[in-house]
Amino acid sequence: MKTYAMRTLAILSLLALAPVSVHAAGGHGLDLEPMEVRLQDTRSLQNGAKIFVNYCLSCHSAKYQRYNRMAEDLQIPADLVEQEMLVGDAKIGDPMTTTMPKDKAAEWFGVAPPDLTLVARLRGADWLYNYFKGFYVDETTVSGWNNTVFPNVAMPHVLAEWQGRQRAVFGQDDHGNPVFERFEQETEGAMDAHEFDHAMQDLTNYLVYMGEPARLKRVRYGMWVMLFLFAFGALAYLLKKEYWRDVDVSH
Numbered sequence: 001m002k003t004y005a006m007r008t009l010a011i012l013s014l015l016a017l018a019p020v021s022v023h024a025a026g027g028h029g030l031d032l033e034p035m036e037v038r039l040q041d042t043r044s045l046q047n048g049a050k051i052f053v054n055y056c057l058s059c060h061s062a063k064y065q066r067y068n069r070m071a072e073d074l075q076i077p078a079d080l081v082e083q084e085m086l087v088g089d090a091k092i093g094d095p096m097t098t099t100m101p102k103d104k105a106a107e108w109f110g111v112a113p114p115d116l117t118l119v120a121r122l123r124g125a126d127w128l129y130n131y132f133k134g135f136y137v138d139e140t141t142v143s144g145w146n147n148t149v150f151p152n153v154a155m156p157h158v159l160a161e162w163q164g165r166q167r168a169v170f171g172q173d174d175h176g177n178p179v180f181e182r183f184e185q186e187t188e189g190a191m192d193a194h195e196f197d198h199a200m201q202d203l204t205n206y207l208v209y210m211g212e213p214a215r216l217k218r219v220r221y222g223m224w225v226m227l228f229l230f231a232f233g234a235l236a237y238l239l240k241k242e243y244w245r246d247v248d249v250s251h
């Protein structure tokens with residue numbers, strides 16, 4: 001009976017530890033490559049914020065996020081934000097708006113670039129990560145780009161300089177629908193595939209943080225709680241040993 005209970009307990013605790021895997025799919029029935037979100041990695045978040053401000057705010061806004069909140073949460077010095085990160089004539093207490101007029105943007109792209117504050121909650125990290133890696137050359141579209149995760153997206157590949165140009169090779173399923181098979185690199189970018197993956201993980205990390213800034217605090221508290229439990233556990237163990245040292249349990 002005892003071993004049965006213990007085994008059940010062991011299985012239950014293993015189950016509790018197992019990550020919940022969600023099977024998410026992109027365009028063309030694509031399987032998404034999973035990405036590990038690491039909100040405890042402040043340097044990754046800082047790099048993601050830098051990419052976001054430099055390459056995305058020109059078209060997109062993140063109007064529910066303020067620069068100073070980002071600076072505080074990600075431990076970026078306020079003067080650095082003021083010198084390097086503010087877009088247009090924004091002040092550090094302002095929300096992250098874009099300088100691009102919405103009606104013009106809609107005219108240029110056919111659809112206005114959406115606000116990105118909450119996009120990670122809508123799409124999920126895996127989707128975003130694969131989207132950023134999924135741009136490929138397509139002469140038939142207006143922008144000259146297409147995307148495996150978001151077919152016929154109106155957004156051009158703004159990070160092509162880093163990734164280089166890639167083409168997508170499609171096969172066909174039983175019904176004659178295109179099925180993505182692989183990418184073929186056409187020109188090299190400033191980054192190799194590994195560096196680009198890392199940069200896109202940082203960018204995705206940042207977007208996940210931005211969608212739910214309070215989660216960052218929970219992760220940080222969580223680490224302290226784990227540390228406390230560990231230290232307390234060790235102390236309790238030592239205490240127990242101390243108390244029982246003189247007790248003879250052999251009979």
Ligand code: HEC
Pocket residue numbers: 051052055056057058059060109111112113114116119122123128131152153154155156158159203
């Ligand atoms: C040149 C303008 C432009 C820039 C720069 C740009 N985007 Fe976009 N983006 C767009 C447009 C336009 C769309 C809408 C696409 C559509 O609906 O077809 C879009 C769509 C998106 C979407 C999909 C939103 C959704 O859920 O429908 C995401 C995510 C996104 N952009 C992220 C980014 C990130 C991150 C950057 C910076 C690396 C960036 N964009 C830079 C124009 C831009």
